[in-house]
Amino acid sequence: ENDLLGKMPIRNKKILITAGPTYEPIDPVRFIGNHATGKMGFDIAEAAASLGATVYLVTGPTALTLKNTAVNRIDVQTAEEMYSACLHYFPEVDTAICAAAVADYRPDVVASEKIKKSDETLTLTLVKNKDILAALGAQKKAQFLIGFALETQNEIENAKLKIAKKNLDLIVLNSLRDAGAGFGTPTNKVTLIDRDGTIEPKPLQSKEAVAYEILQKVIQHYER
Ligand code: CTP
Numbered sequence: 191e192n193d194l195l196g197k198m199p200i201r202n203k204k205i206l207i208t209a210g211p212t213y214e215p216i217d218p219v220r221f222i223g224n225h226a227t228g229k230m231g232f233d234i235a236e237a238a239a240s241l242g243a244t245v246y247l248v249t250g251p252t253a254l255t256l257k258n259t260a261v262n263r264i265d266v267q268t269a270e271e272m273y274s275a276c277l278h279y280f281p282e283v284d285t286a287i288c289a290a291a292v293a294d295y296r297p298d299v300v301a302s303e304k305i306k307k308s309d310e311t312l313t314l315t316l317v318k319n320k321d322i323l324a325a326l327g328a329q330k331k332a333q334f335l336i337g338f339a340l341e342t343q344n345e346i347e348n349a350k351l352k353i354a355k356k357n358l359d360l361i362v363l364n365s366l367r368d369a370g371a372g373f374g375t376p377t378n379k380v381t382l383i384d385r386d387g388t389i390e391p392k393p394l395q396s397k398e399a400v401a402y403e404i405l406q407k408v409i410q411h412y413e414r
């Protein structure tokens with residue numbers, strides 16, 4: 191029985207996870223999106239559930255499906271919908287891990303009819319979306335809060351700035367400079383940075399393995 195409990199180290203924890211891209215509508219048939227597939231967030235959700243956690247997975251549009259039927263999946267389209275769902279679940283969870291590639295901007299108006307082709311140029315005005323992770327950081331009480339950072343330059347420095355700005359406990363730095371890392375790959379190369387400034391570069395490994403590395407940090411946090 192002890193062994194079983196050992197394999198379920200976060201069985202009494204509730205974890206909120208965000209995944210995927212968001213789609214920001216332009217008109218009834220078009221949107222602004224990005225290349226995120228949702229795989230990193232889904233792998234974290236599967237791993238957390240297998241370690242015994244109660245999981246709320248808030249995901250943008252994705253073709254992925256979950257193997258573990260215990261995961262509570264909440265499907266959303268836009269950053270605004272993801273924000274509402276996350277703020278709803280956050281007060282009752284112990285940990286939140288924001289792996290979604292949330293659109294930073296959305297069209298200021300959504301055309302109610304399909305936009306017809308006319309002039310040689312078309313200008314869209316975009317307005318900033320709310321930062322979900324920063325909102326969770328501002329509201330957090332005892333929650334352990336983990337964010338991701340996608341950087342192409344001054345990676346460590348920018349990631350540390352995000353820890354401070356969003357009140358995070360840990361950030362998972364993704365560098366697009368590393369081959370085999372990022373969008374649409376089964377692998378990822380990340381660097382874990384905690385709020386004390388400890389930097390742990392990880393080797394290139396499957397996203398599934400990266401998910402366990404991240405959850406190891408959650409387990410360590412609750413063991414202390
Ligand atoms: N994030 C979020 N809500 C947003 C934008 C980002 O929750 N509206 C989260 C992402 O899920 C990720 C972290 O914030 O965990 C960092 O995202 P990233 O795009 O790297 O950073 P930004 O703060 O958006 O800044 P920039 O894109 O300018 O680097």
Ligand code: CA
Pocket residue numbers: 292293294
């Ligand atoms: Ca961003």
